[in-house]
Amino acid sequence: MSIYKRNFFELNTEEKEILQQYRELDSQVSIKGIVQRKNTVDLHMKMLELYRKGPFILNVNSYFPNNFLNDIELAxxxxxxxxxxxxxxxxxxxxxxxxxxxxxxxxxxxxxxxxxxxxxxxxxxxxxxxxxxxxxxxxxxxxxxxxxxxxxxxxxxxxxxxxxxxxxxxxxxxxxxxxxxxxxxxxxxxxxxxxxxxxxxxxxxxxxxxxxxxxxxxxxxxxxxxxxxxxxxxxxxxxxxxxxxxxxxxxxxxxxxxxxxxxxxxxxxxxxxxxx
Missing domain, CATH: 3.40.91 (Restriction Endonuclease)
Incomplete structure (x- = not known):
């Protein structure tokens, strides 16, 4: 029932590296969005850059990766x-x-x-x-x-x-x-x-x-x-x-x-x- 020809449960080496970068940035921000560092803007800008580089991040982090309607890909x-x-x-x-x-x-x-x-x-x-x-x-x-x-x-x-x-x-x-x-x-x-x-x-x-x-x-x-x-x-x-x-x-x-x-x-x- 996947809407994609690829499987977002399986990532290639480059995607795994991008995902790791994202998770490292995300770990610096609490669940409630309270930033643990002073450079709030820099953190979010870096995360946005990773989203544009790897829209698949949204799929991977979602409830249903292979059925997620990714709005970044609209652009x-x-x-x-x-x-x-x-x-x-x-x-x-x-x-x-x-x-x-x-x-x-x-x-x-x-x-x-x-x-x-x-x-x-x-x-x-x-x-x-x-x-x-x-x-x-x-x-x-x-x-x-x-x-x-x-x-x-x-x-x-x-x-x-x-x-x-x-x-x-x-x-x-x-x-x-x-x-x-x-x-x-x-x-x-x-x-x-x-x-x-x-x-x-x-x-x-x-x-x-x-x-x-x-x-x-x-x-x-x-x-x-x-x-x-x-x-x-x-x-x-x-x-x-x-x-x-x-x-x-x-x-x-x-x-x-x-x-x-x-x-x-x-x-x-x-x-x-x-x-x-």
Whole structure:
């Protein structure tokens, strides 16, 4: 379920040296941020330099190294990410299905496109964020994506269902068509499953977590207020005033509906600001 072709649990010699330099600097700063030396600015500048030199440090120090959405790479790989976005737009401009979109994101390590939802549509994920593709809800369900993001109140969970970019998105009057209704039905199945089985997901999380970290209680104890749901289907041209009305009503019921052009717009903003 890693979103990277490489494994951040395995570092090469150069990376180990950079990580050691970082840890030596970090040891000079207490957990509460009380600096043990007078040269506060110098310490933090050196740490920032190491982050730019080795963004992998953020992955290694995170709860899920192979699923961490690294915001430093939004800047260091900005040109590459913009090319991936253009290819993504080219893809969904064709008559493709959900599976082809999922495969593109996986094969191109383009998870930042889905992660862009965090920019303007959630109140979490700005401090710490992870994304899991095809996350299992055993034995009968699977979320296309799960984003786990943190704010000052702890971690929150965003379950995402992708549907096709075209075909039976809405009816002539703008009502939800078969594709969107199918996505909402899938999400409702997840909701029912989570109500009864959320605590079992710790078995999944433990397979991918950093062995040096202990997961906080949000991963063990079910709290429905920490759960959010998204369905992505269709294009902007499929939505009219009635569709947007139904979209607002759906959001009140806990399921947000986006079209793919929403995601493209959010990704452009993400790559402009370089911050989730």
């Amino acid at each position: 260091t790989k900005n040109a590459d990410y913009n090319i991936k976005l253009e290819k993504f737009i080219e893809l969904i401009d064709k008559d493709v299905n959900e599976r082809e979109v999922l495969n593109f994101i996986r094969d191109n390590e383009a998870h930042f496109i889905i992660g862009s939802i965090l920019c303007n549509h959630t109140l979490y994920g700005h401090h710490d964020r992870y994304i899991f593709q095809e996350f299992p809800l055993p034995p009968n369900h699977q979320a296309d994506f799960l984003i786990v993001g943190r704010n000052s109140m702890g971690f929150h969970f965003l379950f995402i269902e992708l549907e096709n970019p075209s075909g039976k998105i809405t009816l002539k009057d703008g009502a939800f068509g078969e594709t969107i209704r199918k996505g909402i039905g899938q999400v409702n199945d997840w909701k029912h499953w989570l109500d009864k089985n959320f605590s079992t997901l710790i078995n999944v999380f433990n397979k991918y977590k950093n062995p040096t970290e202990n997961l906080p209680s949000e991963f063990y104890e079910y709290d429905s207020t920490r759960m959010e749901y998204v369905v992505i289907a269709g294009r902007r041209k499929d939505f009219n005033d009635k569709t947007y009305l139904l979209k607002r009503e759906s959001a009140k019921n806990g399921i947000k509906i986006f079209h793919y052009d929403n995601i493209i717009d959010e990704t452009k903003w993400l790559l402009k600001t370089c911050s989730y």
